[in-house]
Amino acid sequence: MGSNFAECHPVGFRFVMLAREKGAEVIHVDPRFTRTSACATKYAQIRAGTDIAFLGAIIRHILESEQWRTDPFFQDYVRHYTNAATLIEEDFRDVADLGGLFSGWRQDYYCPDTWQYAGMQRVLNLADRQEEICRLKTTQSWGMHAGRTVGGPPRRDESMQHPRCVLQILRRHFAPYTADEAARICGVPAERIVDIADTLLRNSGRDRTSSVAYAVGWTQHTTGPQMIACSAILQLLLGNIGRPGGGIQPLRGHATIQGSTDIPTLYDLLPGYLHMPTHLPIDVGLDTYVWNEGGATGVWAHTRSYMVSLLKSYYGEHATAENEFGYQWLPRIHRDFSHMPMFVDMHAGRMEGFILMGQNPAVGGPNARFHREALGRLKWLVVRDLFLTESATFWERAPEVQAGEVRPEDIETEVFVLPAASVLEKDGSFTNTHRLIQWHHSAVEPPGEARSDAWFVVHLGRRLKARAAGSAAERDAGLRALTWDYPVHGPLEEPDMDYVLREINGYRWPDDPARREPLETALHLADDGSTACGCWIYCGVHPGTNRAASREPDDYVSPGWGFAWPNNIRLLYNRCSADPSGQPWSPHKKYVWWDERERRWVGADVPDFPPDKPPDAPGDPSLGGLEGFAGDWPFVMKPDGRAWLFFPNGMKDGPMPTHYEPWETPVENPLYAAHGRNPETRIWEVAGNAYHGIGDPRFPFVLTTYRLTEHHTGGGMTRWNSWLAELQPEAFVELSPELAGALKIANGGWVTVVTARGRAPARALVTRRLRPLRVMGREIHQVGMPWHFGYEGLVRGSAANELVALVGEPNVTIHEGKVLTCNLVAGRDGAAERPGAP
Numbered sequence: 001m002g003s004n005f006a007e008c009h010p011v012g013f014r015f016v017m018l019a020r021e022k023g024a025e026v027i028h029v030d031p032r033f034t035r036t037s038a039c040a041t042k043y044a045q046i047r048a049g050t051d052i053a054f055l056g057a058i059i060r061h062i063l064e065s066e067q068w069r070t071d072p073f074f075q076d077y078v079r080h081y082t083n084a085a086t087l088i089e090e091d092f093r094d095v096a097d098l099g100g101l102f103s104g105w106r107q108d109y110y111c112p113d114t115w116q117y118a119g120m121q122r123v124l125n126l127a128d129r130q131e132e133i134c135r136l137k138t139t140q141s142w143g144m145h146a147g148r149t150v151g152g153p154p155r156r157d158e159s160m161q162h163p164r165c166v167l168q169i170l171r172r173h174f175a176p177y178t179a180d181e182a183a184r185i186c187g188v189p190a191e192r193i194v195d196i197a198d199t200l201l202r203n204s205g206r207d208r209t210s211s212v213a214y215a216v217g218w219t220q221h222t223t224g225p226q227m228i229a230c231s232a233i234l235q236l237l238l239g240n241i242g243r244p245g246g247g248i249q250p251l252r253g254h255a256t257i258q259g260s261t262d263i264p265t266l267y268d269l270l271p272g273y274l275h276m277p278t279h280l281p282i283d284v285g286l287d288t289y290v291w292n293e294g295g296a297t298g299v300w301a302h303t304r305s306y307m308v309s310l311l312k313s314y315y316g317e318h319a320t321a322e323n324e325f326g327y328q329w330l331p332r333i334h335r336d337f338s339h340m341p342m343f344v345d346m347h348a349g350r351m352e353g354f355i356l357m358g359q360n361p362a363v364g365g366p367n368a369r370f371h372r373e374a375l376g377r378l379k380w381l382v383v384r385d386l387f388l389t390e391s392a393t394f395w396e397r398a399p400e401v402q403a404g405e406v407r408p409e410d411i412e413t414e415v416f417v418l419p420a421a422s423v424l425e426k427d428g429s430f431t432n433t434h435r436l437i438q439w440h441h442s443a444v445e446p447p448g449e450a451r452s453d454a455w456f457v458v459h460l461g462r463r464l465k466a467r468a469a470g471s472a473a474e475r476d477a478g479l480r481a482l483t484w485d486y487p488v489h490g491p492l493e494e495p496d497m498d499y500v501l502r503e504i505n506g507y508r509w510p511d512d513p514a515r516r517e518p519l520e521t522a523l524h525l526a527d528d529g530s531t532a533c534g535c536w537i538y539c540g541v542h543p544g545t546n547r548a549a550s551r552e553p554d555d556y557v558s559p560g561w562g563f564a565w566p567n568n569i570r571l572l573y574n575r576c577s578a579d580p581s582g583q584p585w586s587p588h589k590k591y592v593w594w595d596e597r598e599r600r601w602v603g604a605d606v607p608d609f610p611p612d613k614p615p616d617a618p619g620d621p622s623l624g625g626l627e628g629f630a631g632d633w634p635f636v637m638k639p640d641g642r643a644w645l646f647f648p649n650g651m652k653d654g655p656m657p658t659h660y661e662p663w664e665t666p667v668e669n670p671l672y673a674a675h676g677r678n679p680e681t682r683i684w685e686v687a688g689n690a691y692h693g694i695g696d697p698r699f700p701f702v703l704t705t706y707r708l709t710e711h712h713t714g715g716g717m718t719r720w721n722s723w724l725a726e727l728q729p730e731a732f733v734e735l736s737p738e739l740a741g742a743l744k745i746a747n748g749g750w751v752t753v754v755t756a757r758g759r760a761p762a763r764a765l766v767t768r769r770l771r772p773l774r775v776m777g778r779e780i781h782q783v784g785m786p787w788h789f790g791y792e793g794l795v796r797g798s799a800a801n802e803l804v805a806l807v808g809e810p811n812v813t814i815h816e817g818k819v820l821t822c823n824l825v826a827g828r829d830g831a832a833e834r835p836g837a838p
Contacts, residue, residue, distance in 0.1 A: 001029040001051055002218030002227065002818075006036040007709045009215070009251045012433075013039075016213075025203060027196055029054065029188070030217070031704050032734065032784050033769040042196060047773055047780060048704040049221055049662035049819035050186035053671075054193065055230040056177035056659060061197040062237055063171050073206045073585065077239035078160075080580045080632045082643045084167040085156040087118040092164075094173055095658050100672025101679060102654050109680065115648045115655040117640075118164065120151035122649055125291040126281040146275065146282060146292050147649070153621055154640055166646040170233070173656050176671055185659065185670060187773030187780065204238035206586040209246035216253055217706075220817040222663050222681045222809050229647070230657035236643050242576025242608075242634060244591045252433045254713070255423070259431030262565065263504065263535050267337040270330075271504075271535035272306055277327075279334040286324040295639045301625040304527040305536075312509060312532035318481035325529055329478025336682075338813040340366070340806050344684050347374035355382045357420075357453055362390035362398070363790035363799035364714030366815040367757045367806050370688045372398050376411040384420045384456060389716045390790045390799075392417050397791055399802075420453065421446035427497040428454070429548045431565075435572075437541055438562040439501075439549035445492060458486050458495045498546060505542035506533025518543045521567055537565040557604050568606050573643075575601070575609040575634030582615030582631070609634060652810045653680040663807045664692045664821040666700060667776050680810035689806045690756035692821045699755060699821040701739070702782040705800045711788035719793030731762040731789040731797025735824065739781045740766040743826055750828040753785060753803055755820065760785070760798035761828045783824065787817070 005028075006013045017039060020026050028040040029051075037043040046054055062068050069075075078084045091114040093103035104111040113132060116122055123130045124147045160167045179190035179197075203210045212235060218227045231248055232241070240246030252258055263271045270276055275293055277283040282292045286307070294303030307327075312319045315326035335341070343361065345351055347370060354375070365371035372394045375381060383392040395401070395411040425446040431437045446452065461484050468476040487496045507516040509530050522539040525531050533539050541547050541563045552560025557570045564570050571577070574592045579585050582594025582601075592603035594615050601607035610626050619630030619641070626636060633641025647655045660678040661669045669676030676694065683691065692699045710728040711718040718724045733751055745751050747766035752759050762785065773780045789797035807816045 001046075001055075001212070001214055001231070003213055003215035003251050004030065004032075004034045004036050004217070004706060005213055005215075005251065006039055007034060008253070008707045010709060012251065025199055027199065029196075031702075031770075031782050032706070042192075042199065044188045044192050044196065045771065045773065047185070047187045047775055048702055048782060049223075049665070049816075050659065051218065051221075051227045052223060052230050052657050053177060053182045053185040053659040054188060055227070055234060056174050056657070057179050057182035057193050058197040058200065059170075059230070059234055059237065060174040060177045061179065061194060062201055062234070063174065065201060067201055068237070071205065074204075074237070074239060075160075076580060077576070078167070078237060078645075079158060081242075081576055081634055082166075082236050082645050083117075083154075083640065084165065084170075084645055085158050085160050086166050086640070086642075086646075087155045087157060087162060087164045088166065088169060088646065088648075089114050089116050089118055090164065092169070092655075094169070094656075095654075095672060095675075096172070096176065100658070100660075100669070100675030105679065110652060110654070112649055112655070115646075116149065117152065117154040117648055119155055120149050120648075122147050122149050124148075124282050125288050127284050127288045148291065148295055149639060149648070170645055170656065173658075177659070181670070184776055187775050200234075200238060204240055207588050209240050209243050209589065210235075210238065211240070211245060211247055211249060213249040213251055215251040217818055219814055221819065222678045222807065222816045223653075223657070223660050224809050224814055225651065225811045226653065226657040229651065232643070233645050233657070236645060239576075239585075241643060242571065242573035243585070244571065244577060244589055247571070250433055253707070255432070256430040258433055258435060259429065259437070262431055262435075262537060267342075268333060270307075271310060272537045274303070274307055274310065276333050277330050279332045283332070286327040289327070296624050297621050297628045297639045298626065298641065299636045300639070302525070302527075305525040305531075306522075306533075308527045308529060309506060309525045309531045309533035309536065312529055313503060313506065313534045314483065315478070315481045316483040316532070319529060321529060326478065326481060329481060336813055338808075340682075340684065340808055340813060340815060343371055343374045344686060344806070346377060347686065347688070349377050351378060353380040353382075354378055355384070356391055357384045357456075360385070360389045360391050360714040360716045360790075362394045363801060364716075364787075366801055366804040366817055367689055368799050368801040368804075369398075369400060369758050370806065372400070373688060376406075376413055378413045380414045380416065382416045382418060384418045384453070385716060386420055386422055386450075387716060387720045388417065388792060389714075390792050393792060399791060402791075418456065419448065419450040421450045421455075425450070426452035426454065426494070428452075429497075429501060434570075435564045436562045437538065437548040437565065439546055445490070451492065452494060454495045454497060454500070455492070458484075458488070459493070498542075501546060501548065502542045503532075504534035504538050506531060506536075506539045523567075540567055541565070559605070569608045570605050572608055573634050573636070574603075574605055574607065575632075577603075578615070580615060580632040608636060653678055661694070662819040663816055664694075664696075664699070664805065664819070666695055666702060666780060666821060667778075668694060670776060678810065682808035682810055682813055684806045686806075688757075691805055691807070692756060696821060699823050700781075701822050701824060702780060703753065703755075703803065703820050703822040704782060704784050704818050705787045705804070706784055708786045708788060711786070713788070714799075715788040715790055715793060719788065719790070719795050722794060725793070725795040728786075728788075729795045731760070731786065731800075732765045733762045733824070734765045734767055734770055734784040736770045736772060736781060737766055737768060738772050739770075739783070739824070740764065743824055745824070745826045749826070752825045752828060753783070753798075754823045754825060755803040755805075757805055758802035760800060760802050762798050783822070 026040040027042045028037045029044045031048045103114040157165045179193045183190040212231045268276045283289045290304045311325040319325040361371040396408045400406045424443045468479040506519040520543040547563040577591035578593045584590040595602045600612050615631040617631035621628040629641045635643045710724045745764045751764040752761045785800045787800035790799050804817050
């Protein structure tokens with residue numbers, strides 16, 4: 001679901017096809033019948049944005065089935081490995097009680113105090129006192145780890161029958177999601193939903209596992225993270241997490257998207273998913289930060305070691321215990337500075353300059369015209385790319401300029417284009433969707449003045465440090481202290497990327513920098529300044545040899561092929577592959593197990609669990625870290641050692657997934673009429689960003705965007721390639737024969753897609769891959785449009801993002817680009833003028 005695996009990730013999809021050849025069921029749920037659908041054994045066409053209704057019906061069906069309720073495997077897995085038996089606060093109220101809202105709603109944000117485990121509280125340390133988390137109203141500034149749960153231990157009912165235990169709350173929550181109701185919402189026939197649910201149930205248990213794969217078809221929604229959470233609940237109920245052949249695969253859209261979040265390009269993270277400090281009192285000092293971010297138990301209990309080692313890597317000899325290891329030199333955030341809020345600021349004239357590396361917002365950003373207008377209000381713009389992308393030429397070649405609506409001489413932005421090296425022209429590592437770090441070597445030197453991103457950053461850093469060297473200003477102190485000793489090589493002075501990886505791996509801090517001793521595992525990180533590490537989860541990737549470059553395959557988990565973070569673990573939470581007593585659930589699924597003779601966990605993989613902790617060891621949370629975990633608490637990232645079917649914290653928009661309609665939708669929410677859309681959705685009511693109301697008659701059709709195999713992202717690397725351009729030469733819109741007939745649109749003719757943000761003429765592709773759906777007693781038409789095109793390159797066409805609004809999901813502020821409403825008009829011009837705001 002949420003992925004066109006065959007066309008968007010074809011190299012990985014070959015493994016799916018090998019599995020099918022061996023008899024595996026392949027199920028595909030998608031708004032369009034794609035090549036993935038054609039390779040599937042079961043297919044369901046769904047209305048875009050209704051995935052939680054579909055998954056909720058499957059969860060309900062499984063919970064109510066005789067097989068699930070009587071099979072000891074499912075009961076043992078859920079009881080021991082999840083929080084199903086944990087009791088929740090008495091004051092908690094579900095959405096069914098409050099018309100679509102959970103308890104704790106405070107006009108524009110949730111207070112999660114009633115979502116807590118019974119007898120426990122979520123509190124913040126403010127250096128001078130502790131406060132309940134809800135007393136500080138800040139919906140966007142603290143991270144997922146902020147605060148600490150105190151009290152406890154959690155109260156549990158091992159029979160899982162108590163009305164306030166998580167399993168019973170979950171059962172009541174999904175009770176309205178019958179197959180018939182889900183069919184009314186999402187358009188998938190009820191019998192197809194039941195068939196898919198039964199298929200998953202049959203293929204899960206001691207001897208069998210099922211896997212879920214998704215991509216941005218799930219993430220780019222106002223309920224995106226909750227869709228993923230819903231699949232996690234489903235997989236946990238079926239015992240498919242932490243076991244070979246199970247799990248949830250987030251199919252990344254780029255070679256190292258995973259790496260760009262591990263060592264982040266994200267505004268609110270430091271390397272290794274440490275939260276960026278804020279201006280709030282929860283981050284006033286290092287001790288306060290660690291208390292709020294770390295927690296007392298689990299892997300995050302060692303946050304101080306991760307953070308101090310990172311600071312030591314940043315500031316070297318200048319990072320001492322006396323100055324909190326340079327903690328006060330870190331930049332601070334005070335609100336959401338992700339992509340859309342940043343461009344809203346830019347559009348309002350609150351930014352002077354911008355550096356664009358690896359993105360093309362002039363056609364790749366939602367509401368692309370708004371993005372171009374924002375770029376036109378800067379004083380300067382630096383574009384580093386392979387070609388003159390739309391973001392480099394927006395001031396003279398954008399559609400509004402060509403139409404005479406904007407004059408180039410009125411745009412004062414000074415644009416600097418710096419040619420970038422391609423992947424074949426630079427060394428480095430990729431981290432794929434499996435957390436696998438793999439090394440690649442440059443094949444040739446970059447041509448002319450083209451340089452790698454690393455070259456640009458390293459040499460820019462050198463110049464900035466040189467300018468700060470003579471400064472006495474306090475704001476420059478961190479820059480002066482920053483270690484920036486990256487060696488370069490060759491006539492182009494490209495940085496030594498192997499050296500960079502060694503710094504990321506980490507080392508014991510020596511008296512002589514020439515005698516750095518590399519670390520072998522994150523377990524060796526210390527909190528006293530004796531270790532330096534650029535990213536704690538990558539520790540072990542280069543313990544003297546570059547393990548990312550290793551290539552030793554085998555026929556199973558291939559531990560010698562690359563390096564998987566953390567600690568080269570190939571399957572996270574693999575303690576779940578054994579039963580509570582430590583023995584394999586099944587000889588067919590033998591993976592990691594307890595060896596009584598050796599008194600340790602052994603198997604095909606590195607255990608994601610203390611290797612010498614017996615399965616019958618009692619838990620004592622007062623010991624802290626993983627030492628406090630019992631032998632059957634496999635989820636080391638969670639403070640209670642168990643996976644969460646109910647989320648007491650970490651999700652801003654509710655402790656359980658709930659079907660909310662997309663922000664733009666043709667129908668009301670039949671489950672929760674009073675609060676039909678995600679109440680925490682982020683919207684920007686600014687000029688140039690109009691929204692469609694629910695059921696707006698001017699925009700009766702549902703539009704979804706998607707990728708093509710032949711093009712990549714906004715097209716900046718593929719529309720200039722003659723072979724790929726020939727394979728997909730023109731922008732198009734997919735629509736059903738029924739809709740085409742009603743609108744008198746001919747296959748191959750012109751059609752213009754219209755929203756309140758813009759218009760996009762394209763060729764019509766009339767196809768039965770899309771069909772009308774029956775939703776809430778009426779016929780709903782969906783159309784699809786690839787988003788790779790723009791006005792530069794060898795092939796050009798309308799950008800789908802001209803149509804998309806600035807609207808964001810509340811946890812991560814990703815835009816809702818996979819579902820919106822639109823109108824279609826036959827022809828290329830005329831009646832397809834851009835309408836005014838509703």
